[in-house]
Amino acid sequence: MSEPNASKNKDGLRQTLLVAVLLSLACSVVVATAAVGLRPLQQANKQREIQTKVLEVAGVLDPDEDVAEQFRRLVEPRLVDLRSGRFADDFDPARFDLRKAVRDPALSDPLPPDQDLADIKRRERYTVIYLVKDTEGRLRRVVLPVRGYGLWSTMWGFIALEPDLNTVAGITFYEHGETPGLGGEIANPRWQALWQGKRLYNGASEPRLRVVKGRVEEGAPDAAYKVDGLAGATLTSKGVDNMIRFWFGPMGYQRLLANLREQLNA
Numbered sequence: 001m002s003e004p005n006a007s008k009n010k011d012g013l014r015q016t017l018l019v020a021v022l023l024s025l026a027c028s029v030v031v032a033t034a035a036v037g038l039r040p041l042q043q044a045n046k047q048r049e050i051q052t053k054v055l056e057v058a059g060v061l062d063p064d065e066d067v068a069e070q071f072r073r074l075v076e077p078r079l080v081d082l083r084s085g086r087f088a089d090d091f092d093p094a095r096f097d098l099r100k101a102v103r104d105p106a107l108s109d110p111l112p113p114d115q116d117l118a119d120i121k122r123r124e125r126y127t128v129i130y131l132v133k134d135t136e137g138r139l140r141r142v143v144l145p146v147r148g149y150g151l152w153s154t155m156w157g158f159i160a161l162e163p164d165l166n167t168v169a170g171i172t173f174y175e176h177g178e179t180p181g182l183g184g185e186i187a188n189p190r191w192q193a194l195w196q197g198k199r200l201y202n203g204a205s206e207p208r209l210r211v212v213k214g215r216v217e218e219g220a221p222d223a224a225y226k227v228d229g230l231a232g233a234t235l236t237s238k239g240v241d242n243m244i245r246f247w248f249g250p251m252g253y254q255r256l257l258a259n260l261r262e263q264l265n266a
C-alpha cells in the first residue's frame, strides 16, 4: 500500500527539483544576457556623465545642446604621462579607463605612505586631462582629474583651471561615499562655488591653497589661498585639503603644469 505512494513522492520531488533547476538556469541566462547586453549602454552613460562633468566644471556646459556634440566641439582629451609631466600618445585617451588603470600594476604604482598624502594607495602612470577650448580654438580651461580619501570613501572629481594654470575655475565630484548633509556637501554647488578664483601656487612649487576649518575671512590677505571647510565635516574637508596638496604637488600635476606653462608662454 505504501510503496506506490513512496514512488509518487519520489517522482514529485524529482519534478520539483527539475523545475527549480530549469527555472534558475533560465533566470541566470536572463540575468547574464541583460548584464552583457546592457554593458555598452552603461559604458555610454558613464562616458556621458564624465563628459557632462568636464563641461560643467569648465563652466561651458550648455544644457540645450547635446553633451557629446559639445564635448566633441570644445574639449580635447589628452593623455599625460604623470612621471614626466608630458603629453603621451601610448594610448587613445578616449579608451583610457582611470578606474582600471589604478588597479592595474602595469599602469599604476603603489605609493609609499610618506608620499600618499591623498590616501589613494596607488598612482596611475598615465591619466587623461581635458583641454577646453573656446569657439575660436583658444585654451579656455584645463580640467584635471583628482581624487582623495575623505572620511568614508575615495572622492573622485575634477578641478578646472584658468589658462594661467594657477587660478581655480571650478571643482566637482562625480563619485563619493561621504555622509549626505555632512561630508556629502562636497557635491553642493554653493560650496563648490567658493573655489572659483582661488589660487593654487604663490611662486613656490608647492601648492599653497588650503581647505581651512571654519570660514575664510573676506578681504584677508591670503583669502585667495583658502577655502572654507565644511561645517560638521572636518574629516572630509581635511581629505579635500590633502587631495589638493597631493595632486598639485610633485607626485601630481606639478611637473605637468610647469611644462604646460612653458609651452603656453613660448
Ligand SMILES: Cc1cc2nc3c(=O)[nH]c(=O)nc-3n(C[C@H](O)[C@H](O)[C@H](O)COP(=O)(O)O)c2cc1C
Pocket (backbone or CB within 6 Å): 151, 152, 178, 179, 180, 182, 183, 184, 230, 231, 232, 233, 234, 235, 236, 237
Ligand atoms: C553618522 C555620522 C556620519 C558622519 N559623517 C561624516 C562625514 O561624512 N564627514 C565628516 O567629516 N564627518 C562626518 N561625521 C562627523 C565626524 O565623526 C566628526 O565628528 C567631524 O568630522 C568633526 O567635524 P567638526 O569638527 O566640523 O564638527 C559623521 C558623524 C556621524 C555620527
